Amino acid sequence: MDTSQPAVSAVNLAKSYRGRTVVDGVSLQIGQGEVLGLLGANGAGKTTTVEMISGVRRPDRGSVRVLGLEPRADRAMVRRILGVQLQESCLHHALTVGELINLYRSFYPQPRPVPELLALVGLDGHEKARFESLSGGQQQRLSIALALVGRPRAVILDELTTGLDPMARRRMWSTVEQLRGEGAAVLLVTHAMQEAEALCDRVAMLDAGRIVAEGTPAGVAAAAGAGNLEEAFLALTGKTVGEEEE
Numbered sequence: 001m002d003t004s005q006p007a008v009s010a011v012n013l014a015k016s017y018r019g020r021t022v023v024d025g026v027s028l029q030i031g032q033g034e035v036l037g038l039l040g041a042n043g044a045g046k047t048t049t050v051e052m053i054s055g056v057r058r059p060d061r062g063s064v065r066v067l068g069l070e071p072r073a074d075r076a077m078v079r080r081i082l083g084v085q086l087q088e089s090c091l092h093h094a095l096t097v098g099e100l101i102n103l104y105r106s107f108y109p110q111p112r113p114v115p116e117l118l119a120l121v122g123l124d125g126h127e128k129a130r131f132e133s134l135s136g137g138q139q140q141r142l143s144i145a146l147a148l149v150g151r152p153r154a155v156i157l158d159e160l161t162t163g164l165d166p167m168a169r170r171r172m173w174s175t176v177e178q179l180r181g182e183g184a185a186v187l188l189v190t191h192a193m194q195e196a197e198a199l200c201d202r203v204a205m206l207d208a209g210r211i212v213a214e215g216t217p218a219g220v221a222a223a224a225g226a227g228n229l230e231e232a233f234l235a236l237t238g239k240t241v242g243e244e245e246e
């Protein structure tokens with residue numbers, strides 16, 4: 001494992017589906033202890049980009065390194081150091097929160113203790129609840145806890161707080177701050193510009209598969225002649241937040 005390099009490095013990634021290019025030359029670097037926000041309208045290519053970074057999807061072009069490892073070639077090693085927020089539908093609905101966490105804990109050499117994980121995502125007291133009995137927001141928080149079980153050095157959080165109530169959202173924000181404090185590299189995919197401003201050291205704005213702006217939230221806003229990220233998003237992409245790509 002090479003720790004002198006950025007924790008996550010993606011160079012010139014490209015992906016087409018049936019001849020249509022949806023990611024077109026995306027390069028991203030995330031240092032240890034850094035939170036990078038990936039912003040873009042629906043269909044801009046964010047999920048495809050993070051899927052290539054996590055190794056779930058093979059890029060047509062370009063390369064990815066996570067702590068110097070190649071996610072597809074070094075799959076087993078990368079799984080130990082990269083935490084990815086899961087889609088909750090992948091989880092066994094009849095298992096309890098505690099059972100699911102313990103199952104994931106068994107995959108890692110030094111997993112976080114169960115109470116720490118429950119506290120991180122605000123699920124204290126829910127250890128014995130079956131997954132299927134949790135609310136949508138609680139299921140989402142459990143999927144975040146499972147991404148953090150193995151003390152990952154790099155974390156991908158896709159729509160961290162979408163659908164969460166204001167208190168849960170704030171808790172997730174402190175969880176991200178804790179991860180940064182632990183030296184993890186965090187890639188945060190978000191539509192919430194206020195969240196990006198509050199949490200991200202840098203943001204990359206994606207439009208139609210290309211990065212159209214990158215820098216600190218304040219720097220991106222200033223370069224676009226905008227007062228904040230939401231206005232910058234509109235100026236740079238011609239879309240309001242949440243609007244679809246053509």
Ligand SMILES: Nc1ncnc2c1ncn2[C@@H]1O[C@H](COP(=O)(O)OP(=O)(O)OP(=O)(O)O)[C@@H](O)[C@H]1O
Nearest residue numbers: 017018022040041042043044045046047048049245
């Ligand atoms: N498996 C697939 N087959 C064909 N087209 C796909 C596939 N996955 C994604 N696409 C298309 O690629 C484009 C980019 O999708 P992607 O999910 O990466 O965007 P996104 O920025 O994550 O959007 P959202 O904010 O809606 O999640 C979209 O036009 C989408 O329809």
